[in-house]
Amino acid sequence: MSETTRSTLAAAQAAAAAGVGEGASADAVVLARTSDAVRAAGTVLRERFGDVVRHESRAELMRALAANDEAVLAVLRPRLTLLRPGARWVADELQGGSLPPGEWWLVDPAEGNVNHLHGLPEWAVTATLVRENRPVLTVVHLPLTGETYTALAGAGAHLDGRALRVSEQTDLGLALVATSQARPDEDASTVRRIGSSVTAMLLDALVVRTSVPATLHLLSVAAGRIDAFWQFAGARADLLPGALLVSEAGGRITDAEGRAWTPESDSFLATAPGVHAAAVATLTR
Template sequence: MQGSANLNVMIKAARSAGRSLVKDFREVENLQVSSKGAGDFVSKADITTEQIIREMLMEARPTYGWVGEESKPVEGKDPTRRWIVDPLDGTTNFLHGLPHWAVSIALEHKGEIVSAVVFDPAKGELFWAEKGNGAWMNDMRLRVSGRSKMIEAIFATGLPFGGRADLPETLRDLARVLPACAGVRRWGAAALDLAYVAAGRYDGFWERRLNSWDMAAGLLLVKEAGGIVEPLHPEGNALEDGEVICANEALFNRFADVIRAA
């Protein structure tokens, strides 16, 4: 595996975090049947994992900034670079004992993601990319799918939960997309959804109300695998707005037209 010094640090941190999460994940099934439940335990696992990643990254690059899900952002002495980290993407899956969750680490330079790691410890899949050097899973080069017919395509998204206000929009999206494609999947981890687009497993992905750490690494994976990534609203900014759409080149325009039809 050839990568920059920064990428190697990111991979090392992701693997270390993954080992910690796997140990915690083994406890979740037992906690499911307790009266207290697994929620508190998983919250602690999330926080502990972020601490592991943060210590490793900030020790290696102490001047870089930091944005993480479980801690306050830090402005680095080098204002052009910052880490964007989700220590456990797919927390609800983790909580319910579902082996579909990941560690996501991205490096931003001057407002652009330049290095990315998404690690799925449960399946042993390490997705990584650097700007201009392609996207990879373990030692295999990734390419987005070659499908060109909407009716043969599978897309991924997230579904609002807990009474979120964007439920009507998402239901309208589904009403337009489902008749036009082979299916829509909702697996509950945006970082892996994007990695799967990069790997050609999904043909496209869209979602609203994401955080930057949910998708920062995944966006670069898709781009480096040959996909097209845009904000849901063309004049917007995906990382800032939390809304994104992506697909392979052959499908993107038709897919985007369907989603943006509202």
């Protein structure tokens, strides 16, 4: 049993002792096994990481991205299928919107895949169990550092067993904030919206970070390292894992206008509670 599994099982026992309930405790066991599966799959992606390989066409690049995905899924899919045989799989991690009823595995086998192919270190393997359109548990593993972030609905968010908490920042002018591009080839209106929001945040926040993937920024919000993250449009796979981590770490999840967020929303905002109102004001002015 891995150290991460032991930490997650310990968290499950603590949750049960606190009265979280048998269902959540059973899900915590699934979370522990999911963590082991994601870490094993992460080893495959780490072994494929190396020098930058230049691609001569978009088609060639897409084949390389797909090859990474397939190599990781060859390890991850059988293990997760054994864990929840009745759960269906989301076929395309770039899709947005609500899922049909039931239980689904939402997996990004190489979150930040384009970074991986360009020799950049910002990439991960993620697996999220979604039940009736709500994330129940998530695992985000960073193979280069060995870190594993986990969250279980109602039982908190953790980094290798250590509880996470969002920052206590209350002044947007002292806040480190971040945004991300949801996908290549965004439509012109979304691109303009991103540009104007970055300008607004550059005027109001301390520092603005812009990079992909979204999930890694959301890990930092959950860990209290940055204070807010926003994105326009977006796929389920790059927002639902981080949304669960941030909410379980005490953060706020809404759309950019402060309304309740769902996978069908056209914007996303995750913040420390103390800067949420100011972030909404900046993004909507």
